[in-house]
Amino acid sequence: MPALDDIMPLPNDQPEVTQFLKTRRSNMAKMMEGPGPSATQLSEILDIAARVPDHRKLAPWRFIVFEGKARSDFGQVIASEFAAQNPDLPLDKTLFESARLMRAPTVVAVISSPKDCIRGTPEWEQVLSSGAVCFNMLLAAQSMGFAAQWLTEWFSYNAAVLKKLGLAEGEKVAGFIYLGQTTAPSRERARPNVADITQHWV
Secondary structure, eight states: OOOTTTOOOOOOOOOHHHHHHHOOOOOHHHEEEEEOOOOHHHHHHHHHTTTTTTSSOOOOOOEEEEEEEEHHHHHHHHHEEEEEEEHTTTTHHHHHHHGGGGGGEEEHHHHHOOOOOGSSOOOOHHHHHHHHHHHHHHHHHHHHHTTTOOOOOOGGGGGHHHHHOOOOOOOOEEEEEEEEEEOOOOOOOOOOOGGGGGGOOO
16 A cells, blocks of 8 residues: 555556446345455455545544454344344344344444534535445455445444444444355346436536
């Protein structure tokens, strides 16, 4: 990675990168298996993920990594809250919820952590930066040959689960990023007609 104050290269034509971006597609977490990124690879993925627009360099986000037993341990937190909210549902539903993070060998929670806006960076811009981190993580992982999907699901918005996750007041889950190997290729999905949603100011 570049060192502070290194001179960065000017933009140049990189057809392989352009083609990658034109065909990039998320991979479904339920179709993932191991192995996930090594410690070195994950560190590189996180470093790249953090290279996003960040007004005033606030770094208004942080990471929580789930690997190994941590995935099932947090799954029990999810399952416990699900059971408490749905006492009449059968046990198999709760067991399904307990396995949410077991779908991939590595899961990274990206936490939106806005800083005090007294410095002049609107909270909305900080939240957008967190979203950019999530997408940059997908790009980094997939460019290294890993499958990746950005999900939230109900537990990202559940107060009890977020408390167990250790979120502070004002923090939110921007996404859980699932990383691993895909067991099936993704198919292209419908995309918007960009001409229909583009206008030129006159």
